Amino acid sequence: MSFHGPAFAGTTAIAGIGATEFSKDSGRSELRLAVEAVGAALDDAGIAPSEVDGLVTFSADTNPEIEVARSLGMGELTFFSRIHYGGGAACATILQAAMAVASGVASVVVCYRAFNERSGHRFGTGVQSGFAAPTAENAQFSWYAPFGLLTPAAWVAMFARRYMHMTGATGEDFGRVAVADRRHAATNPAAWFYRRPITLADHQESRFIVEPLRLLDCCQESDGAQALVVTSLEMARDLRHSPAVVRAAAQGSGAGQHMMTSYYSGDLLRLAEMEVVARQLWGSAGIGPADVQTAVLYDHFTPFVLYQLEELGFCPPGEAKDFVRDGNIELGGALPVNTHGGQLGEAYIHGMNGIAEAVRQVRGSAVNQVPDVEHVLVTAGTGVPTSGLVLGVDR
């Protein structure tokens, strides 16, 4: 190809996807969920566990690579890596797997994330800094927890209030993201909210969690697992499904970055980390926003979907409210977003289920298939050091 992007861009692919059911109480261990999803992804690709030589997950995941490998009968591993910063790791698992494959360190790398986030440890219950070890990471909670700013929803609310003040966006504009997600989930049998769409009025009537965020602005808490298999494009072409080519993948941390609380510089109207990711994605894929037919934008909280539309260049700064008002993010719109229902509608699997949806859109097998897909953009957790991905059809 004519662009001088990273070696993995255009030479690696996602060859298999697999997931458990998405629920509120899996009734099984997190490790078992991981094993089921990794096994399903390998079956989807048509690759035996013995061929796997690399595993990548989140540092937030509780399932060590060696437990997954032993359980599935994998042999020797030559590459394993865990990525930090919560949901910001999602697309970075594919990035690091693709780098390993392109550099020859490994040939078949499975990326996975498995948790009982609803029935086990729930992120929404907040941090308990008072009992934490005095590490630099825990010490940062000192600036929030004693003041009652304890949850991801609360940290995002501080941004959202400023954004509304400066751009004129309203709570209804945030609600339009939830309505789109739930509309898409309603026709996705794998979604928790299958056949349960909401209206904007439903959104406006839902209780406040942390103003200006309402209950329906917040993603679900879910039990489940998702896995994805990364190989060379060459190898993927001989497997069961048409490859989802990794056109670009990037990680990003902004200047002045904090964990969901980058409050101390800038105007709280930008996601600096996503700007770093966007610049790399467009640069190495050699395409722009107009070349993307559908996007999976990380939606733990609706306001940051608006921020991302601006940061990724789908609309000018401050105008995402107009973009969503025109119905552009729903099926049939200019940029259908989260066609699986997103983390509000399908499940909260820390962004990994969104990558699987992008693969289905590239394969042409999504339940809410967008016509004529060439490129799909996927993003990972916002407000934290994050990552992104452009997947494309094999031409």
Add this chain to the structure above:
Amino acid sequence: MSPGTREPSLSAAATWSAPDPVNQPMIRHFVEAVGDENPVYVDAGAARSAGLPGVVAPPAMLQAWVMRGLKATQELERARAGGRGRAGTAPASAQDEVLARLDAEGFTSVVATNCEQEYFRPLVLGDHLSASSRVESVSDEKKTALGPGRFVTTLTEMFDQAGELVAVMRFRLLKFRPAAPSATTAATSAGATAGAATAGAATAGAAAAGAPARASREDLGAGMRPGPVLTRDNAFFFEGARLGKLLVQRCSSCGTLRHPPAPSCAACRSLEWDAVESCGRGVVYSFAVVHHPQVAGFEYPLVVALVELEEGTRLVADLEGVAPADVRIGMAVEVGFAPLSPEIALPVFRPSAPSRK
């Protein structure tokens, strides 16, 4: 904080005996409830292997052994309702008398600040405790963000059946005059009741220490907040707040201010720093109004603000003295301080007085 003024007239002690000896059933209920799987609390063999004489009680159960129980507490409540210190009813504790006097001085609100325990030997099955509780000190009047108030420290000594001192406990609370009738303080709200309900151990502690039941229902809010995680890089900020100063870290080499604190200056890489006292004035840069989840120690809805100080740095702190619906970005605010414990205080902002605008 000064150690407080000792008032000999306050030191009359209330004494009582534990209703039950240290026993295995209560220990088992306790360790199962808190999820402590240490076998020395339930298995004599394991305890002896650990060098103990036999099964021991978890130290955290100390207060549980000397709790008077529901019936005695209800009798005490009835006695209070019928008139404080009336002869012929259950005796009012020494602390009751002190709190009544502080009520009369106008310090009508109460918030627990902390509890310290010291153990001299492990308690074993069969130990039968008695307790003696007295007010150890009452501080001079202090200015706090909750309002002017005085810290009351109650000392409870616990003895075994042979009269040996086995443990002491110091329970400290702040009696204060609310700053304004509309003040949104954690201490006087109905919301704090829900918080105290989840703070079972601390509530029980207040009762065991002879604190009035009224206090144990109303307070314990601020005492239960998650505290800061202190490191060598950030402790100065909270120590400053205890002294009533809002400190901002400053590079000693180039003078750049920074918050949150960090070990070196991003502008010049100097590791040398000191801190300057902010004028305490700023504006609301953004804010959040927290409704859920509701955590002990806070009153909801809780307004948390991102304040931009006149010095230019920003910080997160609670905003009090204004209804959530009346908070505006750009609103002028100024700092006060609220105790979290005798060692730690937190900045808290209020709208600036109109004359300051």
